[in-house]
Amino acid sequence: MSETATRYVTVTALSHTGLVREHNEDSLVAGPWTLCGTVTANPQTLLFPLGSPLVVAVADGIGGQPGGEVASALTVAHLAALGPSLDSEKAVREALTRCNQAVYAAAERNRALLAMGTTVAGAVVLPDSLLVFNVGDSRVLEADGDGLRQVSVDDSPPLQAGQRTTSLVTQAIGGAARFSAIAPHVRSVPLDRERRYVVCTDGLTDPVLEEEIAAILRAHDGGRAAFELWKAAIEAGAPDNITMALVSVGE
Template sequence: MGALTIASANMTMPVRCVLPLTEPVVIAVADGLGGHAAGEIASEHAVHRMAEMSPRLLSPDDVDVLLKNIDEEIKDHANQHTEFSGMGTTVAGLLLNSDGNFWFNVGDSRTYRLEGTRLRQLSQDDSPPLPPSDDGKPVTTNFITQSLGGSGSTAMVPHVGRDHEPDPGTWLMCSDGLSDLVALEDMERIIAEAGSDEAAVHALWQAAMDASGRDNISILLARRI
């Protein structure tokens, strides 16, 4: 299956690693909701469960079932610990296996595929449509229509789909701490001008911080090689 290079940042120092792809692999970002402590627990639980189950994820249906299970697990934890009422997390990522590449998301964290110098969004935002701004800046909202866990009363329905483009592939995953503050064309320019993936994720992180970034900023740039 080749190898996977990953550069990521949610702090000032980017990290890069190279992983052999010998079994199904899940790569994802998660952005917690419901207060710092509660959100951190929810997001950590989500990514740990996905990592734990990744060898068994063979199809989009498997991803759908896992995300629904995680949703119930987070809600059960919140019900048992009232101080964590409303805890939840967004998630966006990829399942890479021998059958292909599959994207998934819940909430407003995003997955893009890099096609040349252009980013094409694969994920589907769980947020209400907003009118365009007059100044061309991104229009943002803190409201999302669903998450893993959270206080919503309706059933959570994950977005899962196949990335039909052939390998090798390159993907950007990020929380809304980046996509809400840095315009798409600026993200594309930053990646194109960076000398390495590590430099790219650090420059993206810095751009979000320079735009008064106060939200969690999680960025992951992955290449299947």
């Protein structure tokens, strides 16, 4: 049996409404498994063999506009269907373009959903690398013994002096009254067994400082880590939906 055949990808996922919003407009995909507008009372852990492309992503429906949960669910459904074919940066860009087209087409069919949109961020796990991607301000973070680093690229306006976060985005899947093309951020990074990856909506990263996220990941793993991250967001007021997936590779 080859080394690759003995390795597995562990994905621990959680999605919660938070303390302020009435509905959960976030969605999540891990391989063929999707979670749309649903609250998970406990972190869910999934195990996948390392080999074929495995997509793990979150989508954060844009609040203040109709159909955020529809846009996020459409996006993860497309990524779940296309996941096994996402073997290159080009394939990921094309998949995200198709997500964007699908959201605008759905809004065209139902004018009550006009301008619905969502952010998306995630990673495709390959045997030796990770294809990190995003459109909007949902994030992919990389954690190891040296700390925490952001490997996605926020589509947000520059922050003002003293401002730590902003809810504004400069690019999204859908989100406008007329079709707007996207330029997804996609990059390849080496897959490292010593590193863990956090794929999350800004419901986690807005209220919880990166230093606290790093400290939690140093102290905990798996479902306990996801629970403690959720707890930190709740204790900070949880003004938005909180959705995350922790990704790691092991024997």
